[in-house]
Every structure is written in C-alpha cells, then in structure tokens.
Amino acid sequence: MPVPDVKEKFSGVVHAVTIGATSEQGGSRTRTVTIGGETGLPMLSFEAEYPHRPAFALEVNTAGADDWHSQARKHVGEVAADLEKWAARCEEWGADLVCLHLDAAHPDLGGRSPEECADDVKRVLGATGLPLIVWGADVDEVDNNVLPKCTQAAAGENCLFGTAKEANYRTLAASCLADSHKIIAEAPSDINLSKQLHILLGDVGVNVQNIVMHPTCGALGFGMVYIYTTIERGRIAALGGDVLMQQPVVVNMGKEIGRVKEATSPDEDAPQWGKLDVRAPLWEAATAVGYMEAGAELFIMRNPEALQQAKTAVEALWPKA
Amino acid sequence: MPRVTFHPAGVTVEVESGASLLDAARQAQIPIRNDCGGQGVCGRCLIEVKRGEVTRLKSRHRLGPGRDLACRTLAAEADIEVFLPRESRELEVEVTVRRVEPFPPDYPPPGGMVERAQIEAAPPSLDDNVADGQRLLRHLREWRPGEYHIPLRVLSDLPVRLREVDWRPEVALSVEPWGHRVLHVGPQTGRPCCMMAVDIGTTAIKARLLAPESGWVASCYNSQVMFGPDVISRIIHCQRNEGGACRELQESVVADINLLLDALLEASGLRPEDIWGVVVSGNTTMIHLFLGLCPVWIRREPYVGCAYHLPPIRPKDVGVQTNPAGRIFCLPSVSSFVGADITGGVLATGLAERQKPAALIDLGTNGEIAIGCREFLVCCSASAGPAFEGGGSASGTRARDGAIDSVWSDGAVQWKTIGDAAPLGICGTGYIDLLATLLREGMMDKTGRFVEGAPGVRREDGELQYLLVPADRAAVDRDIVLTQADVENLVRAKGAIYAAGSVLLQSLGMEWGDLANIMLAGGFGESLDKDNAVTIGLLPDVPRPRIEFVGNTSLQGAVMVAENAQNYWKARDIAAKMTYFELSTHPDFMDQFVSACFLPHTDAEKFPSVAGPAQ
Numbered sequence: 001m002p003v004p005d006v007k008e009k010f011s012g013v014v015h016a017v018t019i020g021a022t023s024e025q026g027g028s029r030t031r032t033v034t035i036g037g038e039t040g041l042p043m044l045s046f047e048a049e050y051p052h053r054p055a056f057a058l059e060v061n062t063a064g065a066d067d068w069h070s071q072a073r074k075h076v077g078e079v080a081a082d083l084e085k086w087a088a089r090c091e092e093w094g095a096d097l098v099c100l101h102l103d104a105a106h107p108d109l110g111g112r113s114p115e116e117c118a119d120d121v122k123r124v125l126g127a128t129g130l131p132l133i134v135w136g137a138d139v140d141e142v143d144n145n146v147l148p149k150c151t152q153a154a155a156g157e158n159c160l161f162g163t164a165k166e167a168n169y170r171t172l173a174a175s176c177l178a179d180s181h182k183i184i185a186e187a188p189s190d191i192n193l194s195k196q197l198h199i200l201l202g203d204v205g206v207n208v209q210n211i212v213m214h215p216t217c218g219a220l221g222f223g224m225v226y227i228y229t230t231i232e233r234g235r236i237a238a239l240g241g242d243v244l245m246q247q248p249v250v251v252n253m254g255k256e257i258g259r260v261k262e263a264t265s266p267d268e269d270a271p272q273w274g275k276l277d278v279r280a281p282l283w284e285a286a287t288a289v290g291y292m293e294a295g296a297e298l299f300i301m302r303n304p305e306a307l308q309q310a311k312t313a314v315e316a317l318w319p320k321a
Numbered sequence: 322m323p324r325v326t327f328h329p330a331g332v333t334v335e336v337e338s339g340a341s342l343l344d345a346a347r348q349a350q351i352p353i354r355n356d357c358g359g360q361g362v363c364g365r366c367l368i369e370v371k372r373g374e375v376t377r378l379k380s381r382h383r384l385g386p387g388r389d390l391a392c393r394t395l396a397a398e399a400d401i402e403v404f405l406p407r408e409s410r411e412l413e414v415e416v417t418v419r420r421v422e423p424f425p426p427d428y429p430p431p432g433g434m435v436e437r438a439q440i441e442a443a444p445p446s447l448d449d450n451v452a453d454g455q456r457l458l459r460h461l462r463e464w465r466p467g468e469y470h471i472p473l474r475v476l477s478d479l480p481v482r483l484r485e486v487d488w489r490p491e492v493a494l495s496v497e498p499w500g501h502r503v504l505h506v507g508p509q510t511g512r513p514c515c516m517m518a519v520d521i522g523t524t525a526i527k528a529r530l531l532a533p534e535s536g537w538v539a540s541c542y543n544s545q546v547m548f549g550p551d552v553i554s555r556i557i558h559c560q561r562n563e564g565g566a567c568r569e570l571q572e573s574v575v576a577d578i579n580l581l582l583d584a585l586l587e588a589s590g591l592r593p594e595d596i597w598g599v600v601v602s603g604n605t606t607m608i609h610l611f612l613g614l615c616p617v618w619i620r621r622e623p624y625v626g627c628a629y630h631l632p633p634i635r636p637k638d639v640g641v642q643t644n645p646a647g648r649i650f651c652l653p654s655v656s657s658f659v660g661a662d663i664t665g666g667v668l669a670t671g672l673a674e675r676q677k678p679a680a681l682i683d684l685g686t687n688g689e690i691a692i693g694c695r696e697f698l699v700c701c702s703a704s705a706g707p708a709f710e711g712g713g714s715a716s717g718t719r720a721r722d723g724a725i726d727s728v729w730s731d732g733a734v735q736w737k738t739i740g741d742a743a744p745l746g747i748c749g750t751g752y753i754d755l756l757a758t759l760l761r762e763g764m765m766d767k768t769g770r771f772v773e774g775a776p777g778v779r780r781e782d783g784e785l786q787y788l789l790v791p792a793d794r795a796a797v798d799r800d801i802v803l804t805q806a807d808v809e810n811l812v813r814a815k816g817a818i819y820a821a822g823s824v825l826l827q828s829l830g831m832e833w834g835d836l837a838n839i840m841l842a843g844g845f846g847e848s849l850d851k852d853n854a855v856t857i858g859l860l861p862d863v864p865r866p867r868i869e870f871v872g873n874t875s876l877q878g879a880v881m882v883a884e885n886a887q888n889y890w891k892a893r894d895i896a897a898k899m900t901y902f903e904l905s906t907h908p909d910f911m912d913q914f915v916s917a918c919f920l921p922h923t924d925a926e927k928f929p930s931v932a933g934p935a936q
Contacts, residue, residue, distance in 0.1 A: 166768055166770075167770065170772075190915060191912075192912065192915040192916040192918075192919075192923045193915065195916075195923045195924075196767070196768060196919045196923050199767055199919070199923070199925065200766055200767060200768065203766065203767065244923075
C-alpha cells in the first residue's frame with residue numbers, strides 16, 4: 001500500500017528581508033543578513049523550503065550594562081563602557097548582527113541628545129562590519145527626536161530601525177523611507193493589531209516587504225505562550241495568503257530574560273534548579289529556540305554564551321537548504 | 322449633619338457625615354459625570370472643594386491641583402462648598418419637543434390598547450331587571466363582541482354613575498390578555514382617548530403623543546445617566562445600594578417620563594386625564610428599572626432577568642402622572658440583553674414577515690442585532706456604549722434641533738444642523754459623517770488617530786482634537802470638538818456592532834451579502850449617509866440600496882402596539898420566537914472585534930468600495 005502524501009502546500013510565502021549593505025551595495029558592511037523566505041511552517045523540512053537561517057543579534061546598549069543581570073554582565077561588563085569595543089566583540093562572540101539600543105536617550109537614563117545618539121550609531125558602524133539593528137528608547141517623543149538623526153547617520157547601510165508603534169509610527173516611517181532602512185513594526189501580541197499597523201505603515205508609503213514585525217515578547221516562564229501562539233497563528237495566516245502577515249518576526253528577548261527568577265536567582269535560593277552560570281544562558285537559549293519553533297527569524301539576545309548555544313541548536317535543527 | 326452646596330448650580334443638600342460627595346450630588350439631583358458608578362475607577366467625577374473639610378480616600382488617579390474625585394471624597398462634620406468643573410458636569414436634563422407629521426383627526430383608530438366606548442344603555446325596568454353590571458356588559462358586547470371584565474373598583478360606584486349619566490355612559494377600556502377591562506365609567510365627554518408611546522433608551526428617552534392631529538415628539542436625556550452611562554454600571558449601582566438604589570433609578574426615569582408628558586400635554590393643550598394608555602419600550606434593564614424590578618441578576622451568570630413578558634400595570638404603580646384609571650403596557654423583551662426595543666423594532670420593520678433574511682441593527686447604547694425573515698429570527702446584543710447617542714463625548718448631543726447631523730468636505734469641512742439652528746453639539750449621524758470625512762481628507766489615520774498638523778487638528782491638554790465649530794459660532798459657550806478619546810469610543814462602538822453582526826451571521830452560516838436588507842435603527846440622527854457609514858466600517862460594504870436607515874424603531878413599535886392591539890400579540894409572538902445568541906462566550910467575538918476596530922476594517926478586502934488594501 002502506498003504511503004499517502006500528507007504534505008501541506010501553502011499559497012503564501014514569508015517575505016525575505018535583507019539587512020545591511022556591503023560596499024558594492026553602497027554601504028560599508030562586510031556582509032548582509034537575510035531572514036524569512038520560508039514556504040511552510042517551521043522545521044518541516046519534508047514539505048517546505050527554508051532558504052535562510054534564523055539570525056542572531058547581540059544587544060549593545062548606550063546606557064551600558066549596569067542593570068543587566070549578572071550572568072550576561074559577566075561577559076559584556078569589561079567592554080560595556082565602550083560602545084565600539086563592545087560592538088567589535090559581538091562579532092567575535094558569533095553574532096550575525098549587532099543591535100544598538102539607544103537607552104541612554106531616555107530622560108531617566110541621561111537623556112542623550114539626538115546628535116550624540118547619531119554619533120553612537122556612526123561609531124558602532126565604524127567598529128563592526130556586521131549589519132546593524134537600531135532600537136530606540138521606547139519613549140515616543142524621544143524616539144521621534146532621536147531616530148531621524150540616526151537613520152540619517154546610517155544612510156546607505158540598510159539597517160533595521162525600531163520600533164514603529166500604532167500610536168507613533170509616522171516619524172520613523174518617514175525617516176526610514178528617506179534613508180532607505182528597514183523598519184520594525186511593534187504591536188502587542190495580536191494579529192489584528194499587527195495587521196493594522198502594517199496597513200498604517202503602507203498608507204504612509206512603507207513597502208510592507210520592508211517590515212519586520214515585533215509581536216513583543218516574554219521570556220520562557222513569563223508569558224511566552226501568548227507570544228508563541230500569536231506568532232504561530234500569524235504565520236499560519238501568512239502562509240494562507242494574508243499579505244499583511246507575511247513579514248518575518250524579530251523578538252527582542254535579551255532584557256526579558258532578566259525578569260524571570262528561574263534565570264536569575266542565585267544558586268542558594270533554589271539549589272534544585274542547578275548552577276546559575278549554566279541555568280542563565282540555557283534559559284535564554286531555550287527561549288530563543290522556543291520562539292524559533294513558533295516561527296520567529298531574528299533574535300536579539302544579551303548573553304553571548306546563550307547566543308552560541310542557540311546557534312548550535314539551530315545548526316542541528318534547521319532544515320538543510 | 323453637614324450641608325453640601327454645589328456650584329455653579331447653587332444647590333444645597335444635607336447629607337450624613339461620611340457620605341461621598343458623589344452621593345450628595347445625586348441627592349441634590351446634580352448630574353455628575355461618572356462611568357464606573359462611583360467606584361473610584363473611571364476618574365471622571367471631578368470636583369473642586371472650595372470650602373469646608375472633607376475626608377479624602379486614596380485614589381489611583383493623578384488629578385490636577387485642587388481637584389478630587391467626588392466618589393473618593395467624603396463629607397466630614399462641617400458644611401462644604403463644591404465646584405463642579407465643566408468636564409464633570411453631565412448632560413443637563415432638558416426636554417425638547419419637536420413637531421413631526423401629525424396624526425389624522427380621527428386618530429387613534431378603533432382597536433387600540435385603550436379605547437373609549439360611548440354606550441346607549443336601556444334603563445332597567447321590571448321586565449328587564451338585569452343587574453347594572455350585566456347590563457353594561459351586554460351593551461359592551463353589542464358595541465364589540467368579546468370578553469369584558471368590570472373590576473370591583475369600577476363596580477362600587479357603577480349604579481350611581483350609570484344613573485348620573487342617564488344610562489348613556491362613556492366607558493374606558495383596556496386590552497388585557499383575557500379580553501377587555503373596564504377602566505372607568507363616566508359621562509360622555511367627547512374628548513379623545515389619547516395615549517403616549519415611550520422609548521426608554523439607556524441614554525435618551527423619547528415619547529410620542531398619540532392623539533388626534535398630534536404631531537408632537539418629546540425627548541430628553543435619561544437622568545439615570547448620573548448613576549452610570551450604561552446598563553451595567555446602573556445595575557452595579559442597584560446591587561451596591563440594595564433596595565433603595567433600585568427605587569432611586571425608578572424615580573429618576575419616571576420623573577423624566579413625567580417631564581416628557583408635561584411637555585407633550587402643554588404642546589397639545591391636552592390634560593393628564595386625557596391620557597388613558599402608555600406603551601413603553603426599551604431594553605430589558607430599562608424596563609426592569611422603570612417597573613422597579615431588581616435587575617441585578619441580569620449581569621450575573623447565567624444572566625436572567627425578573628420577567629420579560631410583563632403584565633399591564635396602573636400608572637400609580639410606578640408614578641406616571643396620566644389618568645390614574647388608565648393602563649401602562651410594556652413591550653416584551655427577548656432576553657436579559659435583547660430588550661423590548663428590538664421586539665418593537667422587529668415589529669415596526671416587519672422583519673418577522675419578510676420573505677428573505679434581513680438584519681435590523683439597533684445602534685443604541687445597548688446595541689442589539691436581529692437577523693431573520695418569516696422562517697427564523699435570531700438576535701444578539703452588542704454593547705456599543707453611548708458614543709453614537711452623544712453620551713460620554715466632549716461635544717456629543719442627541720438628535721435635536723441644533724445637533725450637527727451632517728458633515729462633508731468641499732475642500733473645507735462643512736456641517737449642517739437639524740432645524741438649521743445654531744450648533745449645540747454633534748449627534749450620531751454627524752459623528753459618522755465627521756469620521757468618514759476626516760478619514761477621507763487624510764486628517765486621521767485608519768486607527769482614527771489624528772494627524773498632527775492637519776488643518777483643524779490641535780493639541781489641548783496633551784490630547785489631539787479636531788475643532789469643528791469654534792465657540793463663537795456655537796450655541797454653547799465652548800468649542801465643538803472631536804477629541805481623540807471620542808474617536809476611540811466611536812471606533813470601539815462601531816467595531817462592536819460590526820463584529821457582533823459578523824459573528825451572528827457566521828453562526829448562521831451566512832454572510833452580509835446574503836441579506837436582502839440591512840436596516841440601521843436608532844434615534845441618533847435624522848438621516849444617514851450610507852457611504853459614510855460604510856466608509857467607517859459601521860455597516861458592511863453591500864450595495865447601498867440594501868442599506869436603510871429606519872430611525873427609532875423602538876418608539877415606532879410602541880406606537881404600533883398602542884394604536885392596534887393585534888400588534889401587542891404580534892410583539893409577544895416575536896419575542897417568544899426569537900433565538901438569542903450569547904456573544905460574550907463566543908470564541909471568535911474578541912478576534913472579530915479587534916479586527917473591526919479599524920477604519921473601515923483590518924481586512925480591507927471586506928470593504929472593496931472604500932479603499933484598496935495597502936500595497
């Protein structure tokens with residue numbers, strides 16, 4: 001009796017989004033990173049195509065790493081005062097991209113000026129050849145002042161800028177359009193809200209193929225299930241042909257790991273959980289792999305050890321092209 | 322006991338020490354804005370204590386300097402003077418009377434819920450010595466065959482009255498489930514047998530006088546608004562304050578109805594004794610509160626009311642000041658959240674007699690949708706909130722003279738008011754037009770967020786708003802504006818209606834396109850711009866001739882019942898055969914709702930005539 005063919009064919013495809021521009025492409029990156037392009041649900045090598053591996057970025061933060069939890073800080077602590085060294089080190093640690101967080105622009109964290117922030121972007125671009133993600137301070141007025149300067153400073157580099165939110169998307173959209181960058185659309189854990197934001201971005205001229213979506217995220221043990229199902233449902237819609245859901249997914253998870261006690265509590269609090277120095281990176285890596293299985297393609301992490309573990313897992317799991 | 326004086330009204334009340342100033346305001350009949358029923362949640366009952374000592378409970382809200390929440394501020398021992406800032410003053414109780422197409426001179430036609438029969442009885446004799454009561458019955462059956470009943474109250478002075486009028490009495494009768502009841506026997510007056518039809522809306526109350534040549538309709542806000550803007554907050558009020566609160570709410574609505582009655586009588590030159598019957602429609606909670614029935618189980622699982630089919634009552638049972646011998650009838654409700662208003666609507670639109678399925682959407686505060694034809698009838702509730710009725714909005718008003726009911730753009734944004742009076746505020750159809758116009762002109766995005774820097778858009782107190790009419794052109798002493806918060810409420814309201822309709826249709830295995838007609842009912846305007854209603858996604862994108870604006874069908878249904886008792890039985894049939902769908906537990910509703918909270922809709926392909934999908 002012949003084995004029936006149970007392969008599922010989808011009509012939709014996830015957009016492939018390329019970040020970074022080499023010198024031939026008008027930038028100064030030594031390589032580019034492309035994410036997306038899948039034609040099926042994650043990891044089903046027998047029925048779909050997976051042209052690009054998930055990519056991993058390490059976070060570099062203009063506010064330093066003082067408030068990071070100890071296991072991430074132990075790696076980045078020595079370079080955290082120097083953005084350039086930090087960014088250069090990311091490459092050595094195996095990151096595919098650098099994600100520069102502009103937290104120092106936050107009024108509570110020093111309120112760094114737009115010009116200073118733009119300079120930070122330039123210095124990081126000078127220090128590493130990796131493609132760059134730039135993440136604002138998550139305060140609307142601050143982002144609206146700071147990010148346009150930064151998109152300008154990075155013009156030609158085809159960076160990924162975030163985040164555009166329903167309540168505040170016009171400024172970033174306009175500056176990403178003007179300086180030809182990709183954009184992160186952030187909508188809290190709801191497919192409809194994501195779609196609405198993509199429509200709004202489309203209405204102000206952003207090509208929806210230049211969007212990477214951030215459904216927000218939580219660490220394993222801290223609401224991950226909600227985001228997991230949101231990503232999964234979104235991906236099913238995308239493959240079913242919903243063009244407003246066909247954007248690849250980024251999860252900015254580094255800082256979330258510091259919020260769960262399983263990943264941060266000292267050995268003596270719960271000895272049965274095992275050693276913190278093993279537990280902390282494992283927790284972050286497991287979170288990343290979990291989201292990857294939901295369909296996420298781009299991970300912003302803090303702990304280099306966790307990044308290496310997650311990349312190892314991807315090597316083993318990801319369908320060979 | 323401390324005395325509390327409210328400014329600018331200048332009203333003083335004495336309260337127990339320890340009473341909240343919100344309760345004091347209610348006692349003083351000062352409508353004060355609050356959306357949570359006084360639980361310290363909504364942060365809207367703002368007051369300024371000008372003099373005297375008060376106890377301030379902890380509040381989660383950050384208020385401006387000198388500001389407190391009335392519900393979190395308690396009277397102490399001393400007298401207090403309180404100022405109500407404009408934003409916390411609720412809609413004022415104010416009755417407006419409008420003239421509509423008058424009834425004919427021989428109105429009401431025979432066969433209504435109450436009637437007066439002129440009887441020429443043969444006096445008793447030794448040959449014909451039937452008792453007075455039986456004699457009257459005999460003549461009534463000659464007047465119109467049927468069952469009649471003379472209650473003891475009427476019998477007690479019947480012999481005297483019949484002889485006083487020399488056996489030519491005028492008999493007032495009402496329709497009861499078992500036949501006719503004799504309400505009154507008296508001299509022939511030649512005066513008309515008038516009635517009143519009332520629609521008790523959560524936000525506004527409307528009454529029509531049913532009398533020869535009368536074309537009067539009176540309306541006012543439901544002053545229960547001071548206990549909360551929607552049915553839920555009013556039920557919570559009843560629950561918290563036990564028996565007394567239910568009575569408070571009843572008195573408040575009855576007082577409103579009496580005000581409307583007075584206004585109608587004054588306009589028409591009739592007297593209270595001329596009004597023999599009142600037919601009342603409204604949602605289930607409003608009917609409960611009107612009758613003084615405790616509504617608290619309506620909001621507790623499994624959501625059941627006291628009664629949906631209600632007996633006729635006497636005016637004095639509730640305090641309505643019509644002829645005391647008259648009757649009051651309530652239309653039957655379907656379920657706890659689908660009320661007599663929709664029963665009236667189905668009756669008025671003939672939905673239950675149609676060949677092809679159609680939908681009736683009642684865009685009230687407690688919105689309801691019925692879909693059906695002569696084969697089936699289903700319904701659901703979709704709480705839209707008071708946004709389209711002008712409640713809870715910065716410049717909202719109900720549909721009345723001076724309400725901006727239509728807005729368009731010819732390069733610049735233009736508007737028109739009902740009766741071409743100076744503008745007082747914006748009513749529901751005005752809001753529909755305004756949203757569609759601003760969206761089309763690119764002054765707001767598809768989430769309804771204003772575009773900063775667009776003409777007319779400005780920032781006030783940190784919030785964006787659109788200035789429609791500056792104060793100097795308005796009939797009120799403030800600008801007529803559309804605030805960002807108003808837009809959010811309107812978008813949520815239209816989202817709830819559209820999503821409820823979609824889920825109800827989905828449950829039937831149907832789509833909007835399968836409906837022969839989509840009728841939008843409600844008292845929120847005079848005329849509806851269908852394209853605009855579709856542009857904002859309130860109504861589905863179907864061929865426009867299928868869309869029909871049918872006005873206040875709840876009131877129309879009450880009028881139909883009043884003038885023809887057959888319709889009373891029809892309404893009971895309709896209510897009995899309607900199937901209720903509960904949406905709150907429907908797994909798809911929330912998803913559909915979020916998806917519909919966008920202009921016109923997240924799935925743009927559902928609205929092909931409005932705009933193409935992005936990219």
